[in-house]
Amino acid sequence: MNEDILSRVDLFSTLSKKELQEIAKNCQERSFSAGSTIVSQGDTGVGLYVLKSGKVRIIQAQSPDGAEEVIGSASAGDVLGEMALLDEQPRSATVIAEEDVTALVLPVWEFRSILRSQSDIALKLLAVLSRRLRKAEAR
Template identity: 65%
Template sequence: MYEDALSRVDLFSELSKKELQALAKSCQERSYKAGSTIIAQGDSGVGLYIITAGNVHVTRQTAGHEEEDLGTLGAGNVLGEMALLDDLPRSATVSAVDDVTALLLPVWEFRSFLRDHTDVALKLLVVLSRRLRKAESQHAE
C-alpha cells in the first residue's frame, strides 16, 4: 500500500518494487487537524511527508519578515524530500487547510534503511545527479 505512494516520489524513481516494499515498512501514517502546523520553517527535518488526503498551505518568511504565499498542495504531493539527505532547517511552513492524512518516512528510519540497502544509495545518487545536471542546464540558459 505505502509503496504506491513512495513510487511517485521523484527521489525514489529508480527503486525496484522490492526496494519500495522494503522502504514502505519504515513509513508511518499521520493525521493532522485543520489549522495545525505540519512543518515549521527553521525547524530541523523529521522526514519526508506524502499527503494522502486533504490540503496544506505552504508559506515562507522572507528576509524582510514578510510572509510569502507559496500555494496549496493536496493528495499525492511530497514535502520535505531533501530532509532525508541533509540536516538543513526547513525552508517553509506547511499548515493543514483541512484535516490531512500523510505518510511520514522518518529520516532516522530512512538512513537505517540505506545502511542495510547500500545499492539503493547508488540509485539515489543517479537521481540527484540528473537533478543537478538539469538545474545547471537551466541556469546556463
Template identity: 65%
Template sequence: MYEDALARVDLFSALDKKELQALAKSCQERSYNAGATLIAQGDSGVGLYIITSGNVRITKSKEAGTEETLGALGAGNVLGEMSLLDDLPRSATVTAVDDVKALLLPVWEFRTFLRNHPDVALKLLSVLSRRLRKAENTHAE
C-alpha cells in the same frame, strides 16, 4: 500499501518493487487537523511527507514579520524529501488548510534503511545527478 505512494516520489523512481516494499515498512500514517503545522520554517527536518488526503499551504517568513505564500499542495504531493539527505533547516512552513492525512518517512528510519540496502544509495545518487544536470541546463538557458 505504502509502496505505491513511495513509487510516485521522484527521489525513489529508480527503486524496484522489493526495495519500495522494504522502505514502505518504515512509513507512518499521520493525521493533522485544519490549521495544524506539519513543517515549521527553521526546524530540522524530521523526514519526508506524502500527502494522501487534504490540502496544505506553504508559506515563508520574510523580514519585518511578513509572510509570503509560496503555494498549495494536495493529495499525492511530496514535502521535505531533501531532509532525508541533508540536515539543513526547513526553508518554509507547511500548514494544513483542511484535515490532512500523510505518510511520514522519518529520516532516522530512512538512514537505517540505506545502511541495510547500500545499493539503493547508488540509485539515489543517480536520480540526484539527473536533477542537478537538469537544473544546470535550466539556468544555462
C-alpha cells in the same frame, strides 16, 4: 499499498517493488487537522512527508520583520521535505494544513538505516538527485 504511493514520488521512482516495500514499512501514517502546522520554517527536518489526502499551503518568511508569503501548495500525491532525508539543514518553509491531511512520514533515522544496509537503494537515489542537479544547472 503505501509502496504504490511511494513509487509515484520522484525520489523513489526508480526503486523496485521490494525496495519500496522496505521503505514503506518504515513509514508512519500521520493525520493533521485543518489549520494545524505540519512543519515550521527553521526547524530541523525530521523526515519526508508524502501526502495521501488533503491539501496544504506552503509559506515562507521573507524578511526580518516576519512577513510571510505563500510560495505554493501541495495535495495528495505530493512530497514535502525530501531534502531533510539527505542534509541537516533547517526547514526552508512552513507547511500548514488547509484541509484535514493524512500523510506518510519517513523519519530520517529510518531512511538512513535503510541506506546503510541497502547500498543499491542509495545508488539509485544518487542517480535521481544527479538528474535533478543537472536540470537545475541547465536552467
